Amino acid sequence: MIHRLRNFAESFGVFKWFADFELSDSAHALYTHIAGGEWKGIRSPETGLIVYNFDLVESKPDLIVLLRSLDMLLVCEGKKTLELLYNGNGEETLTKHAEIIVHLAQELSTERDGWSSEDAQCQVIPTLLWCVEGGQGRTEVEVQALVREFRQELVAAGYTGPNITVCLEAVYNEDTGVISTNHSVVGDDSRAIQALTELISGVREA
Amino acid sequence: MISTAESLELETHEIEIWCDNQVEGFQATNILADIAREQGFDVAVDLLQGHIPRLIAIKDGVQITILAFGPFRAWQHEPDDIEERILSGKPDFIVYNRSTNSILFALEDTAATCTGNQSQQRAERFCSLVRNGIPTAYCLPAYATKPTDSKSRRPNLWMPITALKLIEATGTLALIFTYADEENPDDRTVGEGFNNVMRLFWGFILRDCGLPETCESIIRRQIRYMLDAIDNQHEGLFSDLPGWDSDSLDQYEESYYRLTRGEDVDPECLPLNWNVPIAELELKENEPRAYIPLPLARRVDSDIAAGRAYFPSIKRSRGKPPTRTSMFGYVRENRDLHRTHAENWPGLFPLRENHYTSMYRNGVSSPGRLSSTVLNSGLVRYERFRDLRISLETAEAHLAGQLTNEFDDRPALLFVASNVKADVTNGWFLRDPYAGMLPSFAVAGGCLDPQQRTIMVTWFPWQTPCLALRLSVVDGEYVPQVVDNKGTRSWLSITPSFTLFNNGLMVHLTSDDITEAQFYPPLPEVAEDVEGVEN
Numbered sequence: 029m030i031h032r033l034r035n036f037a038e039s040f041g042v043f044k045w046f047a048d049f050e051l052s053d054s055a056h057a058l059y060t061h062i063a064g065g066e067w068k069g070i071r072s073p074e075t076g077l078i079v080y081n082f083d084l085v086e087s088k089p090d091l092i093v094l095l096r097s098l099d100m101l102l103v104c105e106g107k108k109t110l111e112l113l114y115n116g117n118g119e120e121t122l123t124k125h126a127e128i129i130v131h132l133a134q135e136l137s138t139e140r141d142g143w144s145s146e147d148a149q150c151q152v153i154p155t156l157l158w159c160v161e162g163g164q165g166r167t168e169v170e171v172q173a174l175v176r177e178f179r180q181e182l183v184a185a186g187y188t189g190p191n192i193t194v195c196l197e198a199v200y201n202e203d204t205g206v207i208s209t210n211h212s213v214v215g216d217d218s219r220a221i222q223a224l225t226e227l228i229s230g231v232r233e234a
Numbered sequence: 235m236i237s238t239a240e241s242l243e244l245e246t247h248e249i250e251i252w253c254d255n256q257v258e259g260f261q262a263t264n265i266l267a268d269i270a271r272e273q274g275f276d277v278a279v280d281l282l283q284g285h286i287p288r289l290i291a292i293k294d295g296v297q298i299t300i301l302a303f304g305p306f307r308a309w310q311h312e313p314d315d316i317e318e319r320i321l322s323g324k325p326d327f328i329v330y331n332r333s334t335n336s337i338l339f340a341l342e343d344t345a346a347t348c349t350g351n352q353s354q355q356r357a358e359r360f361c362s363l364v365r366n367g368i369p370t371a372y373c374l375p376a377y378a379t380k381p382t383d384s385k386s387r388r389p390n391l392w393m394p395i396t397a398l399k400l401i402e403a404t405g406t407l408a409l410i411f412t413y414a415d416e417e418n419p420d421d422r423t424v425g426e427g428f429n430n431v432m433r434l435f436w437g438f439i440l441r442d443c444g445l446p447e448t449c450e451s452i453i454r455r456q457i458r459y460m461l462d463a464i465d466n467q468h469e470g471l472f473s474d475l476p477g478w479d480s481d482s483l484d485q486y487e488e489s490y491y492r493l494t495r496g497e498d499v500d501p502e503c504l505p506l507n508w509n510v511p512i513a514e515l516e517l518k519e520n521e522p523r524a525y526i527p528l529p530l531a532r533r534v535d536s537d538i539a540a541g542r543a544y545f546p547s548i549k550r551s552r553g554k555p556p557t558r559t560s561m562f563g564y565v566r567e568n569r570d571l572h573r574t575h576a577e578n579w580p581g582l583f584p585l586r587e588n589h590y591t592s593m594y595r596n597g598v599s600s601p602g603r604l605s606s607t608v609l610n611s612g613l614v615r616y617e618r619f620r621d622l623r624i625s626l627e628t629a630e631a632h633l634a635g636q637l638t639n640e641f642d643d644r645p646a647l648l649f650v651a652s653n654v655k656a657d658v659t660n661g662w663f664l665r666d667p668y669a670g671m672l673p674s675f676a677v678a679g680g681c682l683d684p685q686q687r688t689i690m691v692t693w694f695p696w697q698t699p700c701l702a703l704r705l706s707v708v709d710g711e712y713v714p715q716v717v718d719n720k721g722t723r724s725w726l727s728i729t730p731s732f733t734l735f736n737n738g739l740m741v742h743l744t745s746d747d748i749t750e751a752q753f754y755p756p757l758p759e760v761a762e763d764v765e766g767v768e769n
Contacts, residue, residue, distance in 0.1 A: 031286060034310050046260075051279070063256075205283045206284045
């Protein structure tokens with residue numbers, strides 16, 4: 029029996045990546061905006077207790093993943109389509125996400141209960157996620173254009189981290205009910221790009 | 235990788251977990267996997283179709299496959315029975331066997347800070363599930379901190395009392411579990427509550443598969459836990475808990491446990507019967523106080539002063555009130571909604587503007603803020619409905635001599651729902667936490683108990699009835715209809731009952747069918763030239 033969705037929503041793409049990261053040995057999902065309850069703040073990977081609590085009105089990312097082996101923290105914004113990530117499509121998404129990244133990079137750079145000095149050293153990596161229904165994933169040209177636009181927003185927001193952006197894609201096939209993934213890492217640090225690409229490939233295969 | 239039924243001769247079972255969102259379904263799957271592993275199952279967790287959490291557990295020639303689907307309405311194959319249940323409020327998990335079309339168990343699980351009455355916020359789904367025969371558990375923090383002030387808070391006792399009264403009324407399992415403690419608020423790993431509720435969850439799956447399980451010991455232990463919680467805390471929370479005997483906890487435990495097994499129990503052996511003369515109670519505190527002296531509030535004050543009624547709860551606060559500007563906006567929402575629907579409701583009384591004026595004058599609790607809290611406590615218990623009826627008929631002149639006296643000898647509860655917002659698109663009639671508080675207070679207060687038969691009276695001092703009701707012409711008659719949401723479903727679930735709205739409209743619910751309700755003033759007669767009349 030194929031289990032089909034009534035409507036494919038962005039939350040399924042975010043969940044797909046959340047679950048893939050959780051099922052792998054190399055990542056810890058610390059936060060997701062698509063669930064309430066105990067996911068209302070950023071959680072310690074060891075104790076599960078909240079290490080950072082979002083204010084009710086504070087803008088939140090959709091997913092935060094700790095990659096300890098790379099000392100990196102993916103802070104991700106997701107939308108149902110790549111186009112919806114651009115500013116002006118309902119909200120100033122890229123601007124807002126750049127501000128979230130700068131703010132969280134500051135907040136998570138200090139040690140606290142459940143958040144070790146090693147965790148606090150992790151670099152926040154800007155991450156974007158979009159979904160695709162039916163066909164092929166988005167082209168490299170489309171992805172590069174989005175990342176260029178996002179880079180400008182990051183610089184404007186005062187982001188001082190490495191020039192790397194992780195791009196995550198979730199593809200829903202209505203005929204089979206399957207959600208699959210693609211990913212790419214864009215930037216100018218080839219060693220970091222290779223490490224991230226390999227780690228995320230491993231997550232997808234887990 | 236474990237071998238599955240495809241490669242071995244296995245007895246197979248498939249169970250679905252329906253949940254509020256997929257992350258929680260995934261998390262529950264992993265917790266159940268850990269429990270199964272502990273119990274000697276070979277276990278694997280993966281994602282069916284790349285995104286549906288799946289647990290496969292195999293032991294002794296039996297394979298159990300568990301699939302988690304969330305959110306409920308996102309899936310084409312959502313079972314009709316589950317859709318029907320979640321219309322009264324969505325629990326976090328519903329365990330379902332598709333092959334027998336049966337709901338096995340439901341769990342409401344929250345990490346929210348259940349300040350006082352907020353623990354009742356989820357009671358509407360809890361009561362609805364249990365009253366529909368579904369074994370249900372509710373797991374919440376015993377201590378939790380609020381991010382705004384980092385203070386540790388704990389829930390009140392109305393939920394364990396509601397659960398025990400539900401067991402008494404239905405024989406269906408209704409259990410409250412808690413986790414965390416004062417030193418470790420919010421921590422699910424502290425205390426046995428979360429661990430035990432997940433073991434019960436797994437136990438109900440094993441039971442459905444015909445496998446050995448330990449549900450009975452968990453159930454019995456949890457009944458005792460609820461009784462102990464009441465025993466330890468009631469003196470700090472209630473004016474009096476009539477008939478409660480700390481030396482009888484063993485007997486109470488036995489009685490409730492037998493009820494969950496479908497056995498008969500002498501009702502006289504059960505505690506939590508509030509139906510005793512007020513004169514016999516040892517009330518710790520019962521100072522009448524109407525913050526906002528509306529006519530009915532003044533009558534209730536008088537009834538309390540005269541010993542005809544009392545506040546069951548002694549620990550209460552007015553909460554953080556909205557700004558004056560926000561409050562004016564909420565009142566305006568009521569006016570707009572009332573005006574819109576009054577056009578189709580000939581004779582609908584106007585809203586009481588003088589009541590709002592009284593709130594503006596008397597509701598100032600801090601600079602720039604307005605509290606809509608009318609009475610010292612939102613719950614008032616009357617020894618006899620007769621006294622409350624007289625107060626209602628006195629405060630609302632149009633009700634004089636109108637209300638039935640058939641319930642006069644029964645006890646009554648007056649519940650004041652003081653919320654003001656009137657955004658109909660978001661279901662602000664009995665919005666959270668009121669949708670849960672109403673059935674919780676009603677059940678805990680004895681509305682389902684044949685020994686008490688308490689009559690529930692709900693008062694909406696600020697809201698228009700048009701939040702809940704509409705009028706339309708059907709077969710030449712005006713017929714009331716409810717705006718269908720979990721608030722109105724919660725409202726209709728408690729009968730017989732009375733409801734008074736801001737404009738003086740009184741609705742006497744005799745059943746969960748609104749067309750059988752009695753209205754004061756009565757619904758209008760259709761004039762001959764009304765469009766849509768079919769003669």
